[in-house]
Amino acid sequence: MTIQFYKETNFKETPIGEIPKDWKVVRLAEIAKDFYYGITARATANKTKLRMLRTTDIKNYCVNWDDLPFCEITEKRRNMTKYLLMKDDIIIARAGTTGVSVLVDKKLDNVIFGSYLIKVRLKNNAYPKFMHYFLQSHLYWKHITSSQAGSTLKNISLPVLKSLKIPLPTIQEQQKIAEILSTVDEAIHKTNEIIAKAKRLKKGLMQELLTKGIGHKEFKDTEIGRIPKEWEVVKLGNALELCQYGLSIPMSDKGKYPIIRMDEIVNGYVIPKISKFVDLDEKTFKTFKLEKGDILFNRTNAYELVGRTGIFLLNGNYVFASYLIRLRPKREIFDPHFLTYYLIFSHNRLKQLATKAVHQANINARNLKKVKIPKPSLVEQQKIASILSTIDKKLEIERKEKEKLERIKQGLMDLLLTGKIRVKVN
Numbered sequence: 001m002t003i004q005f006y007k008e009t010n011f012k013e014t015p016i017g018e019i020p021k022d023w024k025v026v027r028l029a030e031i032a033k034d035f036y037y038g039i040t041a042r043a044t045a046n047k048t049k050l051r052m053l054r055t056t057d058i059k060n061y062c063v064n065w066d067d068l069p070f071c072e073i074t075e076k077r078r079n080m081t082k083y084l085l086m087k088d089d090i091i092i093a094r095a096g097t098t099g100v101s102v103l104v105d106k107k108l109d110n111v112i113f114g115s116y117l118i119k120v121r122l123k124n125n126a127y128p129k130f131m132h133y134f135l136q137s138h139l140y141w142k143h144i145t146s147s148q149a150g151s152t153l154k155n156i157s158l159p160v161l162k163s164l165k166i167p168l169p170t171i172q173e174q175q176k177i178a179e180i181l182s183t184v185d186e187a188i189h190k191t192n193e194i195i196a197k198a199k200r201l202k203k204g205l206m207q208e209l210l211t212k213g214i215g216h217k218e219f220k221d222t223e224i225g226r227i228p229k230e231w232e233v234v235k236l237g238n239a240l241e242l243c244q245y246g247l248s249i250p251m252s253d254k255g256k257y258p259i260i261r262m263d264e265i266v267n268g269y270v271i272p273k274i275s276k277f278v279d280l281d282e283k284t285f286k287t288f289k290l291e292k293g294d295i296l297f298n299r300t301n302a303y304e305l306v307g308r309t310g311i312f313l314l315n316g317n318y319v320f321a322s323y324l325i326r327l328r329p330k331r332e333i334f335d336p337h338f339l340t341y342y343l344i345f346s347h348n349r350l351k352q353l354a355t356k357a358v359h360q361a362n363i364n365a366r367n368l369k370k371v372k373i374p375k376p377s378l379v380e381q382q383k384i385a386s387i388l389s390t391i392d393k394k395l396e397i398e399r400k401e402k403e404k405l406e407r408i409k410q411g412l413m414d415l416l417l418t419g420k421i422r423v424k425v426n
Contacts, residue, residue: 003176003179003180003423003424004423004424005421005422005423005424006421006422006424007420007421007422008020008419008420008421008422010022011419014165014167015165016139016165016167017139017418018418019167019418019419020169020419020422022169023167023168023169023419024167024168025165025166025167025168026165026166026168027162027163027164027165027166028120028161028162028163028164028166029162029163031122031123031125031126031131031166031168032120032121032122032123032126032162033121033122033123034082034119034120034121035118035119035120035158035161035162036082036083036118036119036121037094037115037117037118037158038083038112038113038114038115038116038117038118038119039073039075039077039080039083039112039113039114039115040073040074040075040114040115041071041072041073041074041075041112041114041115042071042072042074043069043070043071044069044070044071044072045070046070046072047070048070048071048072049110050070050071050072050073050110050111050112051068051069051070051071051110051111051112052068052069052070052071052111052112052113052114053068053085053091053111053112053113053114053117054069054114054116054117055093055095055096055097055100055114055116055117056096056097058091058093058097058100058101058102061100061101061102061103061132061135061136062102063102065106065108065111068111071112073112080112082119083112083113084108084110084111084112085104085108085111085112085113085119086104086107086108086121087104087105087106087107087108088103088104088121088122088128089103089104089119089120089121089128090102090103090104090119090120090121090122090128090131090132090135091103091104091113091117091118091119091120092117092118092120092135092156092161093116093117093118093156094116094117094118094155094156094157094161095116095154095155095156096116098144098154098155098156099140099141099144099156101132101135101136102132103128103129103131103132105129118156118158118161120161124171125168125171126168126171126174127171127174127175127178129175129178129182130174130175130177130178131166132178133177133178133181133413133417134166134417136413137413137414137417138413138414139165139167139417139418140164143160143163143164143165144156144160147160167417167418167419169419170425172425173422173423173425176423176425177416177417177423180412180416180423181409181412181413181416184405184408184409184412185409187405188402188405188406188409191398191401191402191405192402194398195395195398195399195402198391198394198395198398199395201391202388202391202392202395205387205388205391206341206344206345206388207345209384209387209388210341210342210345210374210384211225211226211227211374212227212228213227213228213230213231213376213380213384214380214383214384216228216229216230218230222372222374223372224372224373224374227374228376230376230377231374231375231376232374232375233372233373233374233375234372234373234375235369235370235371235372235373236327236368236369236370236371236372236373237368237369237370239329239330239333239334239339239373239375240327240328240329240330240369241328241329241330242326242327242328243325243326243327243328243365243368243369244288244325244326244328244365245299245322245324245325245326245365246260246288246319246320246321246322246323246324246325246326247259247278247280247284247288247319247320247321247322248321248322249278249280249322250278251276251277251278251321252276252277252278253275253276253277254277255276255277255278255279256277256278256279256280257277257278257279257280257285257317257318257319258274258276258277258316258317258318258319259274259276259277259278259318259319259320259321260274260290260296260312260318260319260320260321260324261276261320261321261323261324262298262301262305262308262321262323262324263275264310265296265298265308265309265310266310267310267392267395267396267399268309268310268311268340268341268344268392269310269311269313269392270290270296270310270311270312270313270314270318272314274318276321278319280319285317285319288319288320289317289318289319290312290314290318290319290320290326291312291328292312292313292314293311293312293313293328293329293331293336294311294312294326294327294328294336295309295310295311295312295326295327295328295329295336295339295340295343296309296310296311296312296320296324296325296326296327297309297324297325297326297327297343297363297368298323298324299323299324299325299362299363299364299365299368300323300360300361300362300363301323301360301361302359302360302361303351303354303356303360303361304351306351306354306360306361306362306363307343307347307350307351307354307363308347309340309343309344309347310340311336311337311340325365325368327339332378333375333378334375334378334381335378335381335382335385337382337385337388337389338376338381338382338384338385339373341384341385341388342373342374346371346373349371350363350368350371351363353367353368353371
């Protein structure tokens with residue numbers, strides 16, 4: 001099937017900007033049959049015959065309907081029918097992940113929606129999938145954020161939702177627009193599946209290679225578990241030529257040297273998207289300058305984030321912040337890539353070293369250096385790191401493809417949902 005696009009030239013001015021002359025501007029209240037607040041219920045391990053959608057179940061405007069928890073209703077209501085989800089219902093989070101929405105795109109049995117959600121059921125002149133995409137658009141988010149007094153989204157009231165202004169083409173054009181955007185979503189979904197499969201493969205390979213190595217037949221029990229007989233167990237401190245805390249210094253949006261923080265450690269690597277900079281004298285810069293192969297370890301953060309690790313491979317003059325520890329392995333006995341993978345693999349074990357405070361946890365360098373790690377031969381370390389790096393390269397290619405598709409989708413939404421680009425309808 002061929003879809004024909006054309007550039008619109010005939011516009012009219014409206015409260016939400018220019019739209020095609022033959023489109024309408026309507027409020028959500030005008031195209032909705034009903035609005036419902038959700039019901040108060042709690043998740044349970046008991047296999048009740050009722051499942052519940054919560055705000056936390058909505059990820060990237062989608063829901064895995066098969067993973068919803070069973071629930072028990074904790075408030076008395078006479079009519080339960082209106083809390084059951086039906087195909088084509090639109091659900092919007094009014095608190096929590098405020099403003100995020102999902103379309104019920106299939107028939108569901110005995111699924112209700114929680115109290116922090118609002119259900120919208122549309123009239124026949126509004127196509128649910130078109131509305132699903134409009135609720136992801138800049139126009140929608142501009143309306144929602146402008147209703148908030150502060151800088152952060154706290155909640156959405158029903159009057160705010162009902163007053164949402166929507167550019168509305170004919171039902172046939174709504175369907176065509178939704179069809180085009182669905183095609184891009186399908187490509188994103190397939191890319192997500194490839195990424196998930198590669199992640200599972202990497203996890204399995206890490207478990208296998210970092211505990212059993214390559215081609216070993218004999219094993220021994222050690223304080224870090226069962227490992228190949230030829231491997232040694234050493235303290236991390238004995239594998240390092242340098243273990244150093246980062247810079248505690250004011251940062252700014254401009255400066256001579258980019259400074260790496262925890263946010264720049266992503267998927268085991270230091271990324272070049274730096275937002276903070278510092279000015280340093282030459283002596284201090286030389287002391288904290290990162291070299292390729294340095295490993296950065298996040299020592300202080302929320303408990304689930306403490307211990308995040310990444311290898312530095314960038315070109316340029318970078319330094320690192322105080323909440324990080326720089327680990328520089330002795331290259332003659334440890335491969336930095338191998339050591340990075342092992343520290344990532346041991347994340348849960350390393351978190352147990354953390355001392356917990358009210359809002360964060362901390363792992364100090366002294367305790368970190370006492371951590372026991374395996375020491376295969378350098379050649380075997382390099383082989384293991386090479387195998388895992390191949391998976392990482394595949395993951396990076398697919399992540400970039402996903403980012404490209406998401407940019408395409410956003411661009412198409414900006415054009416199609418405002419009528420700047422039209423699609424021909426037979």
